[in-house]
Amino acid sequence: MQTRMPGSRSTLGRRLLPVLLAGLCGGLALTILSLSPPGPSSGLADEVTAALAQTGVTSPVTAVLLDFRGYDTLLEMAVLLLALGGVWSLVAHLPRIDGRPGIMLDRLTRLYLPLMLVVAGYLLWAGGTAPGGAFQSGAVLGAAGVVLTLGGWRLPPRLAGWPLRLVLTAGLVIFIAVGLLPIGFGSLWLDYPRAWAGGLILLIETTASLSIGATLAALFLGGQPRGDP
Amino acid sequence: MDLSGPLAWAIDALLALLLLWLALRALGSPVPLEGVIFFIGFGLTLAMVWVRLEVPDIALAEAAIGAGLSGALLLAALAGLRKVGGQRDVPGPADPGHPPDALAKDTSGDGRSGSPPAAEVAD
Amino acid sequence: MTPATLYALTGVGLFAIGLYAFIRHAHLLRKILAFNVMGSGVFLVLIGLARRTPTGLTDPVPQAMVITGIVVAVAATALALSLMLRVVATIGRTELPDDPARRAE
């Protein structure tokens, strides 16, 4: 991998490409500048603030992620799971890369892991009112999983089968179940009952952050952990 | 944070230039490892830009994922490349290490290929 | 112009740099890096323009889009990287056989 790429012959297309891209860049830059002064309709910040009281959370970003545009988030979580399904179908045929941790890494693992779990928990809890939330917390959990993996830790085989897959899918399953709940009460898909909205969103966020963290760590691990099917 | 003073302008201009420079280095480096390392730096700089733009939610996600996890993934993939034999990234006319059929096979589909996909035959 | 607009312009620059590298380089890992840089450029445009609100607060809708976007981008990176490893393990090189960028080299 350390070899250098051979020098390239220049062709017409090769010479045209920078010109074309410079044109694209210039055009887009002018577009941005034309948008720069706030127009009559500059975003939805006011609408979000106005409707925030009805959502059960006070952080506008969390409200958008899980209430106003919760359906997007649900599908994005499906995209995340899909990537893992794709990776698992691909790497079954690859040589496994097993890590042998050094002492340094082992110590770091012991030091940082509890810290990361605390941070993940805090981010989740804070998400309702301040910056933080399911995705950030899940990201930290995923990073903790990566650190664990680098430290040589592997999921015990008896947990690597359906229990792992249960954790991976739990976020989506709970999200869909909570989304279907209002239909039973004559309301709409994903229209959480106002009285419970805060609690339901926290429930979705907790399972989502677990699932997101597990999925991200599993993506890093690559090959499917061996276990009973 | 004041986003309009001359000092703030200087910081922002510097960060923007740094971002562009790191991107150029990450993508321009012919050595993949170097590219990946510059890319991790790019992710960290981007997290700082998000802080400057006062979007802490994104800064958190970027630092954990954009720089941390992506970097780990890329480094692991580099290790994987060494393992599966991607060292031959300079195409040579004679390449004895691997079966030639995979390369001779016509994937562009202009009609010279006579062989069916391997897996379909296998099943 | 505000610093936020400056970052939006930087985003456009990153998109173009990434696109150039994506087309120009045949090495699959460099293509994947280029995709990530392009994605960051798009995110910068989304957020850079989101500060033009009357109150000065950043519009939360693009923020939500970018947060999910970052997670989805890392998933794409992981999928592309493992597909790349399979391709390299099978054909023995890090470029696609009929990549125009490779043909010209």
Added chain:
Amino acid sequence: MTSTLEAALTARSDLIAPVLAPLVGALLSFLLRRWAMPIGLISIIGLVLAVLMLIPEALATGPRWLAVGGWEAPLGIVLHADGLSLAMLFMTAAVGLAISLYAAVYFHDQPSRAWSFWPLWLLLLTGLTALFLAADIFNLYVTLELLGRAAAALTALAGGADALVGAMRYLLVSLLGSLAYLLGVALLYHAYGTVDLGLLADRIAGLPATWAALGLMSAGLLLKTALFPLHFWLPPAHSNAPAPVSAALSALVVKGSFYLWLRLWLELFGGLGLGVETFLGLLGAGAVIWGSLQALRQTRLKLLVAYSTVAQIGYLFLAFPLALGGATTAWTGAIYLAVSHALAKAAMFLAAGNLLRFGGHDRIADLDRVVQRLPLSIAAFALAGVSIMGLPPSGGFIGKWLLLEAALSQGRWGWALVILLGGVLAATYVFKVLGYAFTQSETPHRARPVPAVMEWAALSLAASAILLGLIVAPPLALLAIGEPFAMATGAVGP
């Protein structure tokens, strides 16, 4: 929520059912992988029922909306089902059912591949149904991501060098297309303060952001639709994937990005008077001619069928210049053609998969009297060929007839000539295959038995393509729900 009556009418969430049926199926088949196949079949039947239940009501009361979570646009996401969406959903459900039955047998003896196949395939269907129902350009981006990645991962499932290389290029192209589209979404959002299609349609104007978004989104989507000359990635990916995946890619996945482009055109860009219709039509004509000629040159059956897809995509873009004169027949023709092509092309790929399984290869010249050995598959190929050529009676004929009518009524002979020429070329490549199917070959086949389900799945799809040429009024009535094609033509006038 103004009146209780309105609340009773809008508080119905069955519009989400076509998305949830495959999504829940995907989760369960991922979780309980031993039962992945039965779960997959149950959820595809659920999808078919969910779509069928939407249609009668829509025919009676018109298009449907659903404000997800009770949040109206611009804050929330709105789902929308008009005739165009329902036709596409129906196509997805019908073709998806046949492909699922085929795949159940195809992957039966390879459990590890079946475990991978079912969740990915059900997520692909989720992406498609969510795409056809969405009326929000950011939500459409998410569905596009779901669709593109599922398609690339499924292509790689075949595992050979060609398939992996095809899948890699497919994934890269798909990611690139999505990013270009997303940058367009970013510009439109910041220019007009909403990502809702309906609100954007009201607010859109000739701002620079509109032009930039149009350029980015059309580049991304036409790349994903594989419109000539951006089709380079399609033949290797479509021809090297496993047979059921090839069928899904050619029949359904390219239609997803085409539908999205058409929707954006009808709602946003078509009314701006850009004058790019002729350009799109010329690209379409190029695709028809070039794709057909390339198909003729192929020696492998699946590559021939894949190039035929390149040509058939071209037809869909001929509608853009033809609709310019205000004729909605051109759009109706294009959609009729798209649905017929989905049925016929899926049939062709499944039949080709049968031949490949039977003989161990798909070299056209070495097809050894397969007409006697696999009569049902050859019949499926021939019937599908009738629709692809555009001979009566077939859905392909009706679609081309509507396009021709639009061309001739405006005296635009050039486009009519392209439509006819494409039909002649299609006839040539279909008969080339059939000719070899009847003759003896020097190299005998391996002659591996092909399960009956796999033959009948192909044949029933082909028969449906023919049926679309016999039963014409109901599909046309379905397409007319909510007048999906009225906006662009209405806005073109002075």
